[in-house]
Amino acid sequence: MTLTSFGPANRIKRSAETHPLTWRLRDDGEAVWLDEYQAKNGYAAARKAFADMAQDDIVQTVKDAGLKGRGGAGFPTGVKWGLMPKDESINIRYLLCNADEMEPNTWKDRMLMEQLPHLLIEGMLISARALKTYRGYIFLRGEYTTAAKHLTRAVEEAKAAGLLGKNILGSGFDFELFVHTGAGRYICGEETALINSLEGRRANPRSKPPFPAAVGVWGKPTCVNNVETLCNVPAIIADGVDWYKSLAREGSEDMGTKLMGFSGKVKNPGLWELPFGVTGRELFEDYAGGMRDGFKLKCWQPGGAGTGFLLPEHLDAQMYAGGIAKVGTRMGTGLAMAVDDSVNMVSLLRNMEEFFSRESCGFCTPCRDGLPWSVKLLRAIENGEGQAGDIETLLGLVGFLGPGKTFCAHAPGAVEPLGSAIKYFRSEFEAGIAPTSAAVPPLARPIVVGA
Incomplete structure (x- = not known):
């Protein structure tokens, strides 16, 4: 897969003024290591943040810039940072980078980590300074072996240059950074499931409140941000709020x-x-x-x-x-x-729901039982063996597994494409209902677990 196609017919020129995330990329797709990164103004934002900005000013700048999470939820980053406790007596805090990129059809974070690992490290360094966190973890999808290798090398380069570790840039601030590869669970994209997995526990989401900013890794205040989110921080600090908004x-x-x-x-x-x-x-x-x-x-x-x-x-x-x-x-x-136009929507949705069903943590009943139920019904419809009322049952599941009905956002995300597919392509679902089937009341067809 080509990850460096950044313009139609190569007619888009990347520059620091217009492409803060990607202007440093090499045309050959190779990683940008420390010497080249610093030659391209790398770590200048970190030096500015450490030398010229108070920690609270960094938080306020990110808030004023309007940066929002790039992992999918879109929560304002500065607001999230502001939830971290102000009490200076709490001297153990953590910064987690959510790099468990397992959303199908998504590979944006992979490109950043493989080709610009120091951009992520600089973003985390500035963020750690703002949040007063002394230790950070990059929780990485286990299958991203190249990203793991490149991030590990970049961390060692930064340590050797005095950009990580003790007394960074002579400021008296200490920050250690570790690359942690996960065991392969989609649910780890949910921040509290990620925290549980990092601690060596089963990757189940936690009840909120308390939120990670109050009780996170090993019970300490913790901030979790996505890779792309953190990679935006250096440009905001270097070039300012008005430019970023423009x-x-x-x-x-x-x-x-x-x-x-x-x-x-x-x-x-x-x-x-x-x-x-x-x-x-x-x-x-x-x-x-x-x-x-x-x-x-x-x-x-x-x-x-x-x-x-x-x-x-x-x-x-x-x-x-x-x-x-x-x-x-x-x-x-x-x-x-x-x-x-060659794709049958029932087959596509059956494939998607099989994935989401398999990746459920199994903690709450609607998700644990509802997603396999949808797979069972979709498989029957796909094979032309659907029963009258199956489509209504699927729509009922879309409602029962929607926002606010389950422990975390896994099930609502899983059924959103199902509901829209039935809305726009209902005839394809109706084509899989056996013509002689008897009507079955909605939600009355039982699920056989494991069938």
Whole structure:
């Protein structure tokens, strides 16, 4: 997979003024190591933060810039940082980087970690300074072996240069950073499940409150941020709030740029750093090049498998959280997937729900039993053995597993594409109902666990 395709027909020139995340990338796709990174103004923001800014000023700058989480939830980063306790007597605090990138169709964090590992380290260093955290962990998806190797080397380079460890830049501030590879669980993308896994426990989400800012890793205050989120911090500190806000398109309520992409049977699948507020049509036509010859766009997901399907007429929506919400779903990770006209939606949803069912932690009943139930019904419909009332049962499950009905956000994300697929392509589901089947009341068809 090519991770360095950043412009249509190579006509987009990346610069520090317009592409804060990607301007340092090498054209050959190799990693940017410490000497080259510093030659490209690397760690200048960290030096500024340590020399010229009070810790609370760093937090306020990130808050004023409007930086929001890039992992999918979109929570304001500065607000999250502000939840960390002010009590100076609490001298043990942790900063966690959520690099457990297991959302299907999403690979943005992988590119940053493999090719710009020092950008993430600098972002974490500045964040640690702001949050008064003395130890950090990069919780990395276990399958990202190249990223693990590159991050480990970059951490050692930073230590040798006095940018990690004791008395960083002569400030008296200490910060240790560790790369921790996970065992392979989608649920670790949820921050409290990640914390449990880091502690050596089963990766189940925790009850909130208390939130990690109060009780996190080993009971201590903890802040968890996504890779791309942390990689935005150096540019904000170096170039300021007004510049950062100016990057977004008019009409966007989200500030800065975003790594966006398109996969599927498009002519130019790839990943690009674009301003918030570009339209889905620009992303699809100008960057991804539209569909390959012989294929037609049937529908698309704007940001990973846990977002709802949209139709071709929704491509004019602006790519930011509020813009995508206007057409009925979420921005998610911002990496879209094109579904072509040869795909049967029932088969696609059965495949998705099998994944989400397998990745459930099993803690709460709606998710543990509801997702396998949806798989059982979808498999029957896919094989032409569906019963009258099965579609209504699936829609009932979409409601019972929706936001606020389960312990964490896993199940709501899992059923969002199911609900939208039935909404837009109900006839494909109806085609799988056996013509002689008797009507079954909604939610009355039993689930056989393991069937």
